[in-house]
Amino acid sequence: MEALTWTGNLGGYLNPVLMVLLALLAIAVVAQFVLGFFAAPMTLQSNPDGTLEARGGALGMAETGVKWTFLATLAVVVAYIVVPLVMPYGAAGIIGEMSKRFLPVWIALIALFAVSIHFKRRLGLYGKLFDSTIGMIGFALVMFWVFTALFVGAFDMILTHDYLTQVSGLKNKVPGVPVPEGTAGAIPHYLLGGDNLARDIFSRVVTGSVFVIAIAPLATIFAFMVGITLGLPAGFYGGKLDTFLSFIANLILAFPVILLFYLLVTPEIVLTGIPSYMAAFLFVFPLIFFGVLLNSRYYTQPAKRNAILIPVLGILGWLYLSIINQKGTVIDFLPAWMDLFDISILVVFVSVVFVNAPTVFRIVRGLTLDLRTRDYVAAAQTRGEGAWYIMLWEILPNARGPLIVDFCLRIGYTTILLGTLGFFGLGLSSESPDWGSTINEGRKLLLIYAHPALPPAVALLSLVLGLNLLADGLREESLKD
């Protein structure tokens, strides 16, 4: 087996074209940027025949140049991804083979976008996202990793080798190295090379996405539950409650995050059981939230309320007990048949929620302070609605815009925090395929072998970037109405 090159046969045609296009694009961008300072403001002229006329002159040419070279570059990049799909194995190099491995993701992405764009007028805020280019790019990046995590986690589809198997002779080998005969795996190459324990980097990176996609949104949801349940009354009632809660929140925020992680996420602290108690405290907030939410709505119809509340709280309570109940920790009382799942990284989960919750609290408190003076709140008070009804059914829905935007940003921030934990080797085993740990493994030999650390770094960057762009798109679209 020969080693794969980056672009294979395809590169012979496409690489020179790409180089020329990139050079042209760079020149056009610089020209446009410089000329932009001397130009009059952009005015579109509408001609009598109904056409529009854009700006002419040197700047106009530079702008048109940027547009077309950018589109051409994009077309070449798409060609790198699409053409290999019809080429035989190995002909299209590493990039081509990676594109083939991601085929299910491409199909799922295209299907999702086709359906969403077709029905976008009926889909509310989600549909409006498809009016903004930035939002669509961000959404595509995020969904790329969500689908990757789904296909890897549920169907074992994309990965090429087992992410823990060490193959002798492949230690720190460069991307595209062929594996020895008889090695188990979907393809006979390590696409992105081997790490310092001779494991396949490509498989580790795609497996790492499962960890991030599973943990980050869930931890953010929990942080939001805590922040909302405490922030609403703090902003609504004010007074001593507000002073107290704000002091606690500021206290946690004044801690440098890394110091907090170093203090909380150690095997010694896990022994004392503090993470379990914190989990028991923090994870009870979803129960309180949904209990109060449903009770405040239906308490005038006790029969209906009980019919809804009892199953909801029952299921949530069971989930709650399953989460906090861990074998071998201080909270271990459930019989095994009732314990649905064991989260081995509870301490990581708890500390991430703990760090995020105060910021959410401050945002919710600020929004509530602003919204409680509105007319619809006064109207609800005149109708005789209870305080919690007003908070949860009048104020919270009206604060949803900024909260949704912050939710997207916060998932990105949580991803960064999880990476930080991995980077310092806190709470996660060194075998864990998550991106932070893989970067940490790779950085130790970074000056000699650069390739093991780069793929997880790029993966993390693209996911966080996607979430930030998505938040930006959502903000833009939600401000329009």
Next chain:
Amino acid sequence: MGLFILRRLGVMLLTALCLTFIVFWLTNLAPNLEKLAKTQGNARMSDEAVVSWLENRGYSQALPVKYGQWLGVLPGYVIEGADGEVRARCQIPGEPVEDAATFCGILQGDWGYSTVFKDEVGSIVGTRLGLTGKLMFWVMMVMVPGALIIGVLAGMREGSRTDRSLSTVSIVSTATPEYVSGVVFISVFATATFGMQWFKGTATSAMEDATFENFFLPVITIALYGMGYIARMTRASMTEVMTAQYIRTARLKGVSFPKIVLKHALRNALIAPFTVIMLQFPWLLNGVVIVETLFNYKGFGWVLVQAAGNNDIELLLGVSIVSVFVVLITQLISDIGYVFLNPRIRIS
């Protein structure tokens, strides 16, 4: 105004007390003390040996007592150990126990003794803080002007192509945590992989002699993450100012566009970013820890990692006091500065 500052100082002191107590409590939990005993004494100590080791050195006292001693409001312990040796908290190594002072805590200016570095905490924190100060200074020199220029350029014509491309650049920079950009920079600019080996991948030599070659990568790595955020805030504030009435008046008078931006808009647009820049300090602290670990620059962040990794209680407390005060003082300065810069706000 005086009352406002006084009240803020009071809250600050209370916060610092609470935080140090939490750090004290977490580092003094039984498993942590056991680990400390085993790393300092003997790794194969029996349980009884651990207990007596801890008792001899005053670790077995009640938590509030220990905290009071560390603060300097309670007299330091004098314990005659099971091995017959008398140890005192305030004993200076090499001098007899009888000469030891009664009180030795933070209030007396005694920060304690680091078990990892075998040195006074005060001097360790001082030298390391100096090194990190050098790093921070250059980060600020790169980050603040860069962010303000990007923000002002993007915000002066809202919706233009310059605005859109610069905004995208700042989103990308906020989405890149230090450990990602640091790794990318090192592999691109410090290894031969891409043929651009222009800088050094470690900053260890920069501690004595910082040059462009060994100091640029750590500085730019920290600066980049904060830059995007400040630039976005500056842009938002600039776009708001550019729609104000007095800008329109200036335009109608026929003032040229560069003059409007420089003379009328800029000063008012820079009020909001000032607060944001001050509040960036705590974030920079995080970046400093990551970058110092990545580039092996032995400053304050590196000490934090060493102290926390080895459960060096007094050093960790010293480090947390400094970082907490950095956070709280920057908050205070940003509040006061905001009032001074913005004549519309008065605190009564």
